[in-house]
Amino acid sequence: MVKDIMSKALPTETKGVRVLFGEFVNIDYLYSYLGTIIYAESGMQNIFILENKFWGRMLFINNNLQFTSRDEFIYHESLVHIPVQSTPEGSIKKVLICGGGDYGAARELLKYPEIEEVVIVDIDPKIPKLVEEYFPELLPEDPKDPRLKLIVEDAFVMVQKYLDEGKAFDLVIIDSTDPDISDTGITQELSHALFGVKFHQMLYELCPKGVVVQQCGTPFTMKNIFTETYKTFINVYPAKEVFCYRSNVPSFGSDNAFIMRCPYPNPEIPKWKELPNVYFYSHEIHRSAFGLPKFWREALAV
Amino acid sequence: MVKDIMSKALPTETKGVRVLFGEFVNIDYLYSYLGTIIYAESGMQNIFILENKFWGRMLFINNNLQFTSRDEFIYHESLVHIPVQSTPEGSIKKVLICGGGDYGAARELLKYPEIEEVVIVDIDPKIPKLVEEYFPELLPEDPKDPRLKLIVEDAFVMVQKYLDEGKAFDLVIIDSTDPDISDTGITQELSHALFGVKFHQMLYELCPKGVVVQQCGTPFTMKNIFTETYKTFINVYPAKEVFCYRSNVPSFGSDNAFIMRCPYPNPEIPKWKELPNVYFYSHEIHRSAFGLPKFWREALAV
Numbered sequence: 001m002v003k004d005i006m007s008k009a010l011p012t013e014t015k016g017v018r019v020l021f022g023e024f025v026n027i028d029y030l031y032s033y034l035g036t037i038i039y040a041e042s043g044m045q046n047i048f049i050l051e052n053k054f055w056g057r058m059l060f061i062n063n064n065l066q067f068t069s070r071d072e073f074i075y076h077e078s079l080v081h082i083p084v085q086s087t088p089e090g091s092i093k094k095v096l097i098c099g100g101g102d103y104g105a106a107r108e109l110l111k112y113p114e115i116e117e118v119v120i121v122d123i124d125p126k127i128p129k130l131v132e133e134y135f136p137e138l139l140p141e142d143p144k145d146p147r148l149k150l151i152v153e154d155a156f157v158m159v160q161k162y163l164d165e166g167k168a169f170d171l172v173i174i175d176s177t178d179p180d181i182s183d184t185g186i187t188q189e190l191s192h193a194l195f196g197v198k199f200h201q202m203l204y205e206l207c208p209k210g211v212v213v214q215q216c217g218t219p220f221t222m223k224n225i226f227t228e229t230y231k232t233f234i235n236v237y238p239a240k241e242v243f244c245y246r247s248n249v250p251s252f253g254s255d256n257a258f259i260m261r262c263p264y265p266n267p268e269i270p271k272w273k274e275l276p277n278v279y280f281y282s283h284e285i286h287r288s289a290f291g292l293p294k295f296w297r298e299a300l301a302v
Numbered sequence: 303m304v305k306d307i308m309s310k311a312l313p314t315e316t317k318g319v320r321v322l323f324g325e326f327v328n329i330d331y332l333y334s335y336l337g338t339i340i341y342a343e344s345g346m347q348n349i350f351i352l353e354n355k356f357w358g359r360m361l362f363i364n365n366n367l368q369f370t371s372r373d374e375f376i377y378h379e380s381l382v383h384i385p386v387q388s389t390p391e392g393s394i395k396k397v398l399i400c401g402g403g404d405y406g407a408a409r410e411l412l413k414y415p416e417i418e419e420v421v422i423v424d425i426d427p428k429i430p431k432l433v434e435e436y437f438p439e440l441l442p443e444d445p446k447d448p449r450l451k452l453i454v455e456d457a458f459v460m461v462q463k464y465l466d467e468g469k470a471f472d473l474v475i476i477d478s479t480d481p482d483i484s485d486t487g488i489t490q491e492l493s494h495a496l497f498g499v500k501f502h503q504m505l506y507e508l509c510p511k512g513v514v515v516q517q518c519g520t521p522f523t524m525k526n527i528f529t530e531t532y533k534t535f536i537n538v539y540p541a542k543e544v545f546c547y548r549s550n551v552p553s554f555g556s557d558n559a560f561i562m563r564c565p566y567p568n569p570e571i572p573k574w575k576e577l578p579n580v581y582f583y584s585h586e587i588h589r590s591a592f593g594l595p596k597f598w599r600e601a602l603a604v
Contacts, residue, residue, distance in 0.1 A: 027355045028355040033332075250522045250555060278596065282599070288589075288591075288592070294580065
């Protein structure tokens, strides 16, 4: 199936506040979007939705772009299909998504009939509601899929609860905002705890023989997040089971990094014969995703 | 060797015109740079140099970014080392660069002692002069390297002259601005002729058993340039010798495409044991570069 996401303008709304919005990528460097703000709210997190002729609708949390209508599929397919297909076919039955209240990762997981349970645990109740209203394409093919459960809760608290109950998962996906690890270690993002050693020790217990994958930003502009997340992983999991892969999500500017604990051998070789209906992912791109630039390798030599 | 290009601010000048410059990537979508214009001229091409805290110095031609101090090495290493290392060790002795007046590609080529001759043919005499003054790091390690020749001439004219003289090359690199192939086929870029069938027919004659590689923009935002360049290649060269690879140059926003004619088998396997002093390129990244997203493959199914 062909999805025409390249080079053409998308339809836009006419209501709302017309702005030139600048997203700071780094000091003195911004991505700028002419567009219309069709939703804005300052709550637990500052959220707004911008409509732009090129990107379609764009969701921002705390002034940082989370995804766009045009290229969210690249991010979500990379986050889900690479870890799933790294395992022997049929290994993944129960999946926990920490964050991911936008449903995008769940949509991809539910494409596999072999997957029996998908739980989203997101701290912010607004995200799923906004997606239902403004980004219906992120919902699973069957939005009432009985395999899907959405829990509004701090993932840290929920994981502890699952541990107390003796529950286990085959795959844990951490799909959160970037943790804003600055040079001085100061952070204001809600997601910060999801990048730490304590949280991963709990996940290791919750998912002792399974896969854990975490999005960790764009290393070229966020080197600290990349190295700190990797350090957390090798601190908690056996170092030889820790891998890094990358994906180019155009609206993120430079390659996004994903750190993964995978106890199965050779995750760079896709293992499922079955390929769901996808637009970015292929076995070709799977193999390619594990090849890293020399300066990424150097940043991981910690 | 480690090059610290990630996450830190670069030193800047204080003289010049302070601006917020917006580079249009697409309709209603811009990259914006706060910076100082330290050089500007409207000549054969409109050229200016912006100094920005994050990117360092940035060269713009006709308002389009050509390269930055911070990440030009990724572009130039991808443009040079992938084609060179796709061939059996020692196959490349004589190289023609069409465009490339910034010396970056030549700098990379001259790292190989096996390469005997590198000719740059650039139409614009200003580019080499500006690089010598403002981007000395793009010059070859030995700027007086006797293997290097710079010719200010239209590459189209020069290639015809070489054909008349019976000269031959082992590798031709087309390192030009994007050709601005719009939906309606209108173009104003000097580089336009370098993307056409006539030019490649001449190159095929000039380099009958060698490699020809052409940078062809970022397909996510310039789908037409990607498909048109590929069509030119399969029109002129044997289709089974035409390959595509990609590289993520962060200042370009999304993955850049390179189309290559390579008559040697399996170009995705690097063949040289020797690895010059590089910061991005590795055999790992070489193999990975040939894995393309599903939607790129679909855009190439022409």
